[in-house]
Amino acid sequence: MSVLHTGIGELVTNDPAIGDGSVLGLLHDAALVTDGDRVAWVGPAARAPAADHRVDHEGDAVVPGFVDSHAHLVFAGERSAEFAARASGRPYTAGGIRTTVAATRAASDEALAAGVASLARELLAAGVTTFETKSGYGLTVDDERRALEIAGRFTPETTYLGAHVVPAEYADHRADYVDLVCGPMLDACAPHARWVDVFCETGAFDVDEARAVLEAGRDRGLGMRVHAGQLGQGEGVRLAVDLGAAAVDHCTYLSDDDVEGLAAGPTVATLLPGVEFSTRTAWADGRRLLDAGAMVALATDCNPGSSYTSNIAFCLALAVRHQGLTPAEALHAATAGGAAALRRPDVGSLVPGARADLVRLAAPSYVHLAYRPGVPLVREVWRGGVPSEEER
Ligand code: NIG
Numbered sequence: 205m206s207v208l209h210t211g212i213g214e215l216v217t218n219d220p221a222i223g224d225g226s227v228l229g230l231l232h233d234a235a236l237v238t239d240g241d242r243v244a245w246v247g248p249a250a251r252a253p254a255a256d257h258r259v260d261h262e263g264d265a266v267v268p269g270f271v272d273s274h275a276h277l278v279f280a281g282e283r284s285a286e287f288a289a290r291a292s293g294r295p296y297t298a299g300g301i302r303t304t305v306a307a308t309r310a311a312s313d314e315a316l317a318a319g320v321a322s323l324a325r326e327l328l329a330a331g332v333t334t335f336e337t338k339s340g341y342g343l344t345v346d347d348e349r350r351a352l353e354i355a356g357r358f359t360p361e362t363t364y365l366g367a368h369v370v371p372a373e374y375a376d377h378r379a380d381y382v383d384l385v386c387g388p389m390l391d392a393c394a395p396h397a398r399w400v401d402v403f404c405e406t407g408a409f410d411v412d413e414a415r416a417v418l419e420a421g422r423d424r425g426l427g428m429r430v431h432a433g434q435l436g437q438g439e440g441v442r443l444a445v446d447l448g449a450a451a452v453d454h455c456t457y458l459s460d461d462d463v464e465g466l467a468a469g470p471t472v473a474t475l476l477p478g479v480e481f482s483t484r485t486a487w488a489d490g491r492r493l494l495d496a497g498a499m500v501a502l503a504t505d506c507n508p509g510s511s512y513t514s515n516i517a518f519c520l521a522l523a524v525r526h527q528g529l530t531p532a533e534a535l536h537a538a539t540a541g542g543a544a545a546l547r548r549p550d551v552g553s554l555v556p557g558a559r560a561d562l563v564r565l566a567a568p569s570y571v572h573l574a575y576r577p578g579v580p581l582v583r584e585v586w587r588g589g590v591p592s593e594e595e596r
Pocket residue numbers: 298300301304403431434479505507508509510511
């Protein structure tokens with residue numbers, strides 16, 4: 205079945221070869237035809253071909269579905285008391301992760317799946333049509349495996365994060381935990397994961413441990429992604445670059461060498477401004493990364509500790525206000541950037557052949573995403589050519 209989406213006041217294609225020649229490939233008075241789950245045609249409304257159905261966007265802006273390349277959705281419980289304590293001056297440490305680990309281990313599969321379903325609905329309502337999600341709150345062979353099995357019911361972008369922190373029961377023999385993560389836990393998780401990730405940071409895993417985890421995952425056919433540069437400068441960003449990881453996420457603290465490495469290679473630098481908002485830490489310098497020539501993504505990092513938001517438009521507004529991105533760069537990072545971070549050439553743009561994932565905004569321009577922060581501007585979402593209310 206084909207659908208003609210017409211009356212689009214402003215269409216963001218993310219193809220610089222289309223339209224105004226900018227990175228967003230903007231077209232005005234545009235139309236788009238979808239055929240099944242794919243985009244079949246994009247161009248001026250006046251030249252649009254006929255289709256089986258017609259949707260009139262009445263001058264609204266249409267943007268590619270957001271691609272959230274970093275989230276931790278499989279968990280139980282919540283940590284509002286920790287958030288409130290931070291708001292009165294307590295610093296964020298990775299220690300809070302263990303609180304969520306205890307709650308997650310105690311939860312049933314049904315409760316965990318219901319939690320993911322609820323957050324996945326929030327993401328879709330916020331215009332996210334592709335999302336990644338991680339394990340990392342189980343930290344036993346069975347709890348990590350079941351987290352990934354549940355995650356896989358909702359997204360193909362599943363990430364094994366057995367190396368989130370060393371669980372309390374291994375505190376005195378952490379090398380054994382790294383061996384578990386690289387051995388039996390990986391064996392149980394790899395069939396349910398597309399990616400392997402590690403939190404390379406003081407208080408989590410050092411660079412040698414992180415390399416061991418990433419290489420073990422890579423040798424099992426998993427793509428690599430890394431958490432680094434969240435709490436301070438370290439060797440994690442360089443490790444990600446040297447191993448050719450798809451992405452390194454947080455990037456709040458970067459050395460000049462880190463920035464050079466990111467600019468020179470294919471590893472995407474993912475900004476997570478929801479974390480900096482929620483943990484009251486310094487803002488990552490997105491401008492520095494873009495000026496150096498690095499590819500930048502923007503993601504929610506939705507998790508109960510450091511960033512409990514599923515609203516990527518909120519993150520986009522923060523990136524514009526605090527990380528030095530223009531509204532165009534922020535939208536590009538939350539769509540094409542996220543797609544690059546997940547190595548998904550089929551999403552993040554609206555060009556013929558791409559997946560028909562599109563968001564109609566209650567606004568004449570994408571700029572409103574940052575200009576009207578906190579306002580729910582997502583009017584309608586189509587995923588794979590289908591209106592999201594028909595999917596539910
Ligand atoms: O990406 N940095 C490590 N992991 C999460 C935090 C998880 C938590 O605090 O529960 C993050 O920010």
